[in-house]
Amino acid sequence: MPLVVTKKYTHLFFDLDNTIWDFNANSFDALYIALDKLKLLDQIGSYDAFFRIYIDVNDRLWDLYRQGLIQKKVLSIQRFEESFQRHGAPVKVGGGAVNDAYLAEMPLQTRLIEGARKILDHLHGRYEVAIITNGFKEVQYDKIKNSELSKYFRKIFISEEVGAQKPRREIFEYALKSMNAPKKSSLMIGDSWDADIIGARDFGIDQIYFDPKSDLNREKGGPTHPAYHNFNEIIAPPPCFSETQQKNGGKNQVTTRIISDLHHLFYIL
Ligand SMILES: [Mg+2]
Numbered sequence: 001m002p003l004v005v006t007k008k009y010t011h012l013f014f015d016l017d018n019t020i021w022d023f024n025a026n027s028f029d030a031l032y033i034a035l036d037k038l039k040l041l042d043q044i045g046s047y048d049a050f051f052r053i054y055i056d057v058n059d060r061l062w063d064l065y066r067q068g069l070i071q072k073k074v075l076s077i078q079r080f081e082e083s084f085q086r087h088g089a090p091v092k093v094g095g096g097a098v099n100d101a102y103l104a105e106m107p108l109q110t111r112l113i114e115g116a117r118k119i120l121d122h123l124h125g126r127y128e129v130a131i132i133t134n135g136f137k138e139v140q141y142d143k144i145k146n147s148e149l150s151k152y153f154r155k156i157f158i159s160e161e162v163g164a165q166k167p168r169r170e171i172f173e174y175a176l177k178s179m180n181a182p183k184k185s186s187l188m189i190g191d192s193w194d195a196d197i198i199g200a201r202d203f204g205i206d207q208i209y210f211d212p213k214s215d216l217n218r219e220k221g222g223p224t225h226p227a228y229h230n231f232n233e234i235i236a237p238p239p240c241f242s243e244t245q246q247k248n249g250g251k252n253q254v255t256t257r258i259i260s261d262l263h264h265l266f267y268i269l
Pocket of ligand 1: 017018191
């Protein structure tokens with residue numbers, strides 16, 4: 001495996017949630033604030049326990065939504081009503097009201113994935129950078145604006161506006177065309193194997209799977225979270241870094257790489 005990747009990319013497509021913007025941490029905070037404002041915190045007892053149930057319910061419903069099996073409105077309401085029910089505290093105000101309060105708080109949260117701003121600063125001006133996201137349009141633009149990320153992205157492609165969600169090829173096709181991006185020099189970076197990696201791979205562009213929980217690191221005896229705070233000091237390759245090449249429908253060969261830390265992008269880009 002070469003330590004220096006010689007291929008030159010010109011166009012980078014980032015996923016937003018949990019790749020750049022720390023969705024998990026921000027969601028935890030936003031829902032807490034929303035429930036507090038609705039005066040529901042007292043009713044639910046342990047917020048941590050409630051939040052774990054909510055994540056479970058929300059993930060399952062998002063899967064159904066991605067597959068087109070339920071509508072956005074059902075997802076929005078049911079994720080809260082079901083969470084309250086499973087937690088043993090049926091919500092009196094209705095799932096829709098909780099959803100509205102939660103979505104109002106979400107874009108005000110600004111926590112980013114560690115290393116995100118540093119790598120975006122590095123890429124700024126060197127590459128054409130864009131976002132491809134499956135999130136809701138009423139919150140995605142504000143998240144980017146409030147987190148002071150707007151300057152880094154030439155365009156933001158939101159599935160609701162494009163009319164297709166990752167992993168469908170239409171959204172990748174639309175994004176690359178809009179950016180005048182050649183497939184060969186385009187790269188998708190995201191934390192969802194099913195949406196970002198399979199989607200980009202099947203479309204026929206290289207991908208980097210950002211997997212913070214990757215155990216590649218441990219297998220190779222390295223630290224779980226290497227402290228690469230200053231990329232100028234990096235002289236050895238990251239311990240958790242792997243690369244595979246795959247045929248794309250018998251046409252061009254595309255590359256899949258796995259990283260467990262955004263700082264590893266300094267090796268590749
Ligand atoms: Mg994501």
